Amino acid sequence: MKKVYRRPKSLKRAAFHYCPGCGHSIIHRLLTEVFDEMNIQDRVIGIPPPGCSVFAYHYLDVDMAESAHGRGAAVATGLKRAYPDALVFTYQGDGDLAAIGTAETIHAANRGERITSIFINNAVYGMTGGQMAPTTLSNMKTTTTPYGRDTRLEGYPVRMSEMVALVKGAVYIERTAVNSPANIRKTKKAIRKAFQAQIDDLGYSLVEILSPCPTNWKMNPLESWQWVENEMTKEFPLGLIKDITREKDSTGKRDAD
Amino acid sequence: MKGYIEIDQELCKGCQICMAFCPKDSISPSDKLNANGYLPVRFNSDGDCTGCATCAVVCPDVVIEVYRE
Secondary structure (H helix, E strand, O other): OEEEEOOOOOEOOOOOOOOOOOOHHHHHHHHHHHHHHHOOOOOEEEEOOOOHHHHHHHOEOOEEOOOOOOOHHHHHHHHHHHOOOOEEEEEEEHHHHHHHOHHHHHHHHHOOOOOEEEEEEOOEEOOOOOEEOOOOOOOOOOOOOOOOOOHHHHOOOOOHHHHHHOOOOEEEEEEEEOOOHHHHHHHHHHHHHHHHHHHOOOOEEEEEEEOOOHHHHOOOHHHHHHHHHHHHHHHOOOEEEEEOOOOOOOOOOOOOO | OOEEEEEOOOOOOOOOHHHHHOOOOOEEEOOOOOOOOOOOEEEOOOOOOOOOOHHHHHOOOOOEEEEEO
């Protein structure tokens, strides 16, 4: 019998510190599978975030530079401008990219920085203990909204991908999830396209990934995977949000609009 | 049996996601705790695994290797 599925080459042989059923490690694996398939492991520079995935550099066998809260897109901008041949990606959660890093993200996209953002949306602040995040759903219970998120007091869930899609420099934006075999395969395709947009020097690309957080949602792993399907996708519909990679000239001289 | 899988018993965290998605019910909980205190899952070698690799695609801890004829 031949081996048809093995651990990706770019993924280090280390035990993940994530909780059972967490989506982070699936996304780590998808990233490394894409690096292997595109043969770009030696060109990639990653920006791990604060949060549960702060130790992403323990697992991804690529160059990485840690950034402060929310500053991922700014650090990536600097790295990309210093090393134009590198493929720079930021790996950011919702508290990082959608709260403290909103300005950096939108302006990096608006400048059309040739970087890729992997945006992990789990509707909650994971590492700090399950507080409300900007993406927390209406009426969802967290440790800081024990009676459920009251939209009159705390506002509405932020749809970051739709916001970033409005700016001209963003060329590829897709929202996917890692809660079923089909969605995991779609996520991998989306990550691949996002890196291709960067390789083709077109502009900013972002993949928002709805990821289960069983611990802070207080569910078992399977329930949390189903909750993504049944509740989260109502607020954050899956699918392609923006793709102007075909219209855009690879030299960047012709504007897509 | 057209395929089989190997599950790393020490790295498995027993989330049982693979069990939920296996189309042939070829995975079941082990009866032995691992060194981290998790109850991992094990492969039923007497089942009819086809080597479809769905378990490996959904495994959050990348502990499954799949073999097929």
